[in-house]
Amino acid sequence: MITGKIFNIQRYSIDDGPGIRTTVFLKGCPLRCKWCSNPESQNAWPEIVHRDSFCHRCGTCITACPEKAIVLGDKGIEIDRHLCTNCGRCAEVCPYNALEMVGQEMLVDDVLSEVRRDAEYYRVSGGGVTASGGEPLSQADFVAELFARCGEEGIHTCLDTSGYASPGAFKKVLAYTNIVFFDIKHTDPERHEEMTKHQNGVILDNLQIVVKSGVDVIIRIPVLSGLNSTVEEMADTAKLIRDSGLNKVHLLPYHKYGVGKYEMLDREYPLEDLVPPAPEELEAIVRMMNKYSLDCEVRI
Amino acid sequence: MITHEQIEAVKKLRVLTERLQNLKEKWEKAQPTVCVEPSQLFTKAWQEAEGDPIDVRWAKAYALRLEEQPIAIRDGELVVGSFTSQPKGVYVIAALAPYRVLDMLGKFQIERRLSATSTATIDERDAELLREDAQYWVDYMPPDYIGKALREELGEDHFELMQDRALVFEGPFLKAERQSAFQDMLSAWTGSPHPRVNVINTGLKRIQELAEAEMEDIMDKGVRLSHKSSDAYRKYVFLKAMVLTCKALITFAERHAELARKIAEKETDSSRREELLQIAECCEWVPANPPRNFREALQSLRFMHMALRMEQPGRPENAMGRVDLILYPYYIRDLQEGKITRQEAAELLGCFWLKTAEIETLETIAEWFAPGALLPNCTICGRDKDGKDVSNEISLLVLEVLRQLKIAEPGVYIRYHDGMNPEFIRYALECNRDYGGGNPAFVNDGLGTDRFLDRGVAMEDAVDWCTSGCLGYHADCADHEFGVAHLNLTKIFELTLHNGIDPKTGRQLGLQTGDPATFTALEELYDAFFKQLDYFTEKLRADYFIRRSIDLEHSPQSALVGILHFEDAIRTGLLPQRGGSKYPALFSMEWVGDRGVTDVSDSLAAIKQLVFDEKQVTMAELIEALNADWDGREELRQKCLQAPKYGNDDDYADSIFVHVWNKTQEILQKRPDPFTGLKPFTFKGAAAGHIIHGRAVGATPNGRMAYTPINDGATSPMPGMDVNGPTANINSANKVSVRELRGATHNMKLSKQVLNTAEKLDKAAVLIKTFMAGGGWHLQFNIVSSEELVEARQQPEKHRNLIVRVGGYSAYFVDLPLQLQDEIIARTMHGMA
Ligand code: SF4
Numbered sequence A: 001m002i003t004g005k006i007f008n009i010q011r012y013s014i015d016d017g018p019g020i021r022t023t024v025f026l027k028g029c030p031l032r033c034k035w036c037s038n039p040e041s042q043n044a045w046p047e048i049v050h051r052d053s054f055c056h057r058c059g060t061c062i063t064a065c066p067e068k069a070i071v072l073g074d075k076g077i078e079i080d081r082h083l084c085t086n087c088g089r090c091a092e093v094c095p096y097n098a099l100e101m102v103g104q105e106m107l108v109d110d111v112l113s114e115v116r117r118d119a120e121y122y123r124v125s126g127g128g129v130t131a132s133g134g135e136p137l138s139q140a141d142f143v144a145e146l147f148a149r150c151g152e153e154g155i156h157t158c159l160d161t162s163g164y165a166s167p168g169a170f171k172k173v174l175a176y177t178n179i180v181f182f183d184i185k186h187t188d189p190e191r192h193e194e195m196t197k198h199q200n201g202v203i204l205d206n207l208q209i210v211v212k213s214g215v216d217v218i219i220r221i222p223v224l225s226g227l228n229s230t231v232e233e234m235a236d237t238a239k240l241i242r243d244s245g246l247n248k249v250h251l252l253p254y255h256k257y258g259v260g261k262y263e264m265l266d267r268e269y270p271l272e273d274l275v276p277p278a279p280e281e282l283e284a285i286v287r288m289m290n291k292y293s294l295d296c297e298v299r300i
Numbered sequence B: 001m002i003t004h005e006q007i008e009a010v011k012k013l014r015v016l017t018e019r020l021q022n023l024k025e026k027w028e029k030a031q032p033t034v035c036v037e038p039s040q041l042f043t044k045a046w047q048e049a050e051g052d053p054i055d056v057r058w059a060k061a062y063a064l065r066l067e068e069q070p071i072a073i074r075d076g077e078l079v080v081g082s083f084t085s086q087p088k089g090v091y092v093i094a095a096l097a098p099y100r101v102l103d104m105l106g107k108f109q110i111e112r113r114l115s116a117t118s119t120a121t122i123d124e125r126d127a128e129l130l131r132e133d134a135q136y137w138v139d140y141m142p143p144d145y146i147g148k149a150l151r152e153e154l155g156e157d158h159f160e161l162m163q164d165r166a167l168v169f170e171g172p173f174l175k176a177e178r179q180s181a182f183q184d185m186l187s188a189w190t191g192s193p194h195p196r197v198n199v200i201n202t203g204l205k206r207i208q209e210l211a212e213a214e215m216e217d218i219m220d221k222g223v224r225l226s227h228k229s230s231d232a233y234r235k236y237v238f239l240k241a242m243v244l245t246c247k248a249l250i251t252f253a254e255r256h257a258e259l260a261r262k263i264a265e266k267e268t269d270s271s272r273r274e275e276l277l278q279i280a281e282c283c284e285w286v287p288a289n290p291p292r293n294f295r296e297a298l299q300s301l302r303f304m305h306m307a308l309r310m311e312q313p314g315r316p317e318n319a320m321g322r323v324d325l326i327l328y329p330y331y332i333r334d335l336q337e338g339k340i341t342r343q344e345a346a347e348l349l350g351c352f353w354l355k356t357a358e359i360e361t362l363e364t365i366a367e368w369f370a371p372g373a374l375l376p377n378c379t380i381c382g383r384d385k386d387g388k389d390v391s392n393e394i395s396l397l398v399l400e401v402l403r404q405l406k407i408a409e410p411g412v413y414i415r416y417h418d419g420m421n422p423e424f425i426r427y428a429l430e431c432n433r434d435y436g437g438g439n440p441a442f443v444n445d446g447l448g449t450d451r452f453l454d455r456g457v458a459m460e461d462a463v464d465w466c467t468s469g470c471l472g473y474h475a476d477c478a479d480h481e482f483g484v485a486h487l488n489l490t491k492i493f494e495l496t497l498h499n500g501i502d503p504k505t506g507r508q509l510g511l512q513t514g515d516p517a518t519f520t521a522l523e524e525l526y527d528a529f530f531k532q533l534d535y536f537t538e539k540l541r542a543d544y545f546i547r548r549s550i551d552l553e554h555s556p557q558s559a560l561v562g563i564l565h566f567e568d569a570i571r572t573g574l575l576p577q578r579g580g581s582k583y584p585a586l587f588s589m590e591w592v593g594d595r596g597v598t599d600v601s602d603s604l605a606a607i608k609q610l611v612f613d614e615k616q617v618t619m620a621e622l623i624e625a626l627n628a629d630w631d632g633r634e635e636l637r638q639k640c641l642q643a644p645k646y647g648n649d650d651d652y653a654d655s656i657f658v659h660v661w662n663k664t665q666e667i668l669q670k671r672p673d674p675f676t677g678l679k680p681f682t683f684k685g686a687a688a689g690h691i692i693h694g695r696a697v698g699a700t701p702n703g704r705m706a707y708t709p710i711n712d713g714a715t716s717p718m719p720g721m722d723v724n725g726p727t728a729n730i731n732s733a734n735k736v737s738v739r740e741l742r743g744a745t746h747n748m749k750l751s752k753q754v755l756n757t758a759e760k761l762d763k764a765a766v767l768i769k770t771f772m773a774g775g776g777w778h779l780q781f782n783i784v785s786s787e788e789l790v791e792a793r794q795q796p797e798k799h800r801n802l803i804v805r806v807g808g809y810s811a812y813f814v815d816l817p818l819q820l821q822d823e824i825i826a827r828t829m830h831g832m833a
């Protein structure tokens, strides 16, 4: 039986594809986007997070940790990530639910039975399941199996991908996918590398695979002021989309909602100073996209 | 069916005109002020009518108020009708609640304020007069018939054990202390009437004539019903009281007309003078006659609704009825004939809406009551007997007024069905979002009708119903009983954990069902609990039967309610609760309610997991921790809080919920209604009852602290514990049937963010559709307020269910950095989040 590493299954997802959806968040991603709002999704293994707002500073976890990785600092407990083996012991003993192991191995059947619970809402709203992450294609076999089973039950499937995966992974999953949300972060390879630690060649190649497959595609562009949002940059992106024969674009304005999670993971947030784009900036991009005959909306 | 064009047109209207802004501001700034005149007039008339038959005496004590109490017309208002001279007059009748009036006055003297929720003032001299008045009624108290009978039948300490201290039973009229000479002053004997379409359309003059004709008939031909002779006389007397009351209500309107003319004479502004003359003309015509236009229909509705409120200010359930059906024919005719524009109609309706907020009572200024909650529910939309959608442009106007005026009441209830224009639902949700509170709410049109059909009501009568109270509903032709007696399930569960002994007093209150520490399986605990429940249900039923019977024997029939049911009342001489309606059984079919099903089932889930499945703690240890209110056992409380909770579509907790629900339902319905012999409806009330219930119950295994409120509502999960989102929440609720319940509220939280685009509104509409298709009754979306987010910032562990939903991202609100939390709070405050 194939298992997947899942860090969240969110029901009533209303921003991850048509209708009401259940989004399965898969853990593990090859990219390291500086603005990532799901940093707990990046590593492929289960990780311990601590939620300071729940912590009563009782110290139970400190005594329980076999690696002596936990100390009580000024800002609450701190976990030395070099010492921590993510054994999960501290989460078991914390009386206040302030520690949590993020990421668990799940069978396709288990995920499916969770997904199935909202089948009626999918039917009425035209929704379904979305695989997101992380990069879901890092676990292509699992996603393919999940989607195939959903297909058998008439549940619509949506793949939310960064585009960074092997062509084989794409082909495997596309066969069972009804719609793809495909991220384009930048057209320039160097800039892309600065932003995500990887160049974009693989992504652009994969885009062509997706286009050829004939599956519906919506391009998602994170709008990051100063990183990818100048008129020139967006014009290049628009051209790329148009030339690929696609026309639906969603702009996802940068938001800071992920910041708290970095603290929970004892990580630095790399983009302290970045601010969300102004409405005018977004409107200008939409107008520009329209010039390229692209159907573009801002998703808030 | 409502069209796109109509919605667009109504959205453009400006309800908050300068006039309304002024009126609203003045009303908001006004201090609740206690008025003494109505109370004095009641007493005076009652004394003068000594020796009259009781129905007539009651009618006279009402009529004198209508004829003489101070009235006012406020600057700029278009719809008139004032309870007192004050914009926020506190309307009290000492005769109906003398102890509480004295209590209020006592507090006033000490603190110069009446309660924590709302501060009211009273003039020194008036306070003295009111005290005198109340004292008269304390001294006047007739023999305590109910108390005597209850002690005789159910035991000397019945009250003390069941109600005052332990609150096993709770309900507005379940008090050991007599409230007044009028026994159940909270109107157990008049139900929850509302202004009916036919009453407005017929006019009081005609109703008076019909009553007079019937009186003549009785004299000429004798009573043609198979009544006993005493009933014949009672009918005659009741008709007389109706005639008296019609006249007084007409006088009340005419007094407003006179006042308007008087003010007009001195008015220098010619357009205001014109308005005042129009008001005068209007009040000279209605409610005596059938309205001739929209304005008159509104004014008539205003007078008739007021009439109820004044008759018994303590009766908190005077619904407004189906306002869109009442008003629409007048509105559309005026509109088509060019006599009124939409904008004018919106302003008029706004004026009317604000007027309904113009009253305070002992209830609204009391700490235990939801502040301001007098529940003048408006019902809109629905289907007729042929299944046709009846929503109309007034349904829209009502929603727009609600959205723009933003005052706490009235609550609007939409009779939802799948045949409605989806755009209308989207619009209603938009209003819900902008309004902020759980208003409008949605009730299941088909289910409401089916429940009556189940009980043999003909289709044309079964479809004609409106909501009332918190939140029940009733057939237009029958009303329903007010003040259902509630069983405190949480208390009964606590007693079960203590072998029937109340841990608060050490007294044996319930049966000896065994010491739970000796139980080896959950089934034993279930058994013990259901045995206790059965025992207390029987006690409550006896209590109810005795109380209600004696009450009916000693109290008057309200002629006003007779007028509102004139078709049947004139024919039979009886009100619905005495069998006067076409469907005599419908009225009292609901004698019992319960609260606390989620507390009990979540407690059982925690016990199942921690005591029986995982053996983390023994039952004895758990009970000890409960008795200590978790003192020193915080880590155990956390485990209990983290145990599976109902409302997450998780079968572990939900299956227990379903079992407790079904079995409770079975026990409550096992015994027939004592007055009709039929299977009763049950009721799981909302409003403030859960706070009162909680005061008697110690800590519970669901992690609840001692004496804090128990859970509100019927299928609503424990607050903050539904962490799987709205679909899971609804799936959980739909695992039980509410077909046999007349009231069952399902509260849900939604943030503004999930309602901020047309697409998202349509997705939320799917929640309503699925809830109703699954047999749900009453769905209310409470929009997360900025206050709540502030609280979540301070007590994050209680608000784990607040989820921030953004594409490709998921997090709990409580995980956001404080600064971001503050940003969302600020945006929520400004209606942008
Ligand atoms: S055990 Fe939990 S509550 Fe106690 S210090 Fe550790 S994280 Fe905080």
Ligand code: SF4
Pocket: A048, A064, A065, A066, A067, A068, A069, A070, A079, A083, A084, A085, A086, A087, A088, A089, A090, A091
């Ligand atoms: S996960 Fe294990 S190693 Fe890491 S901090 Fe917790 S107890 Fe220590």
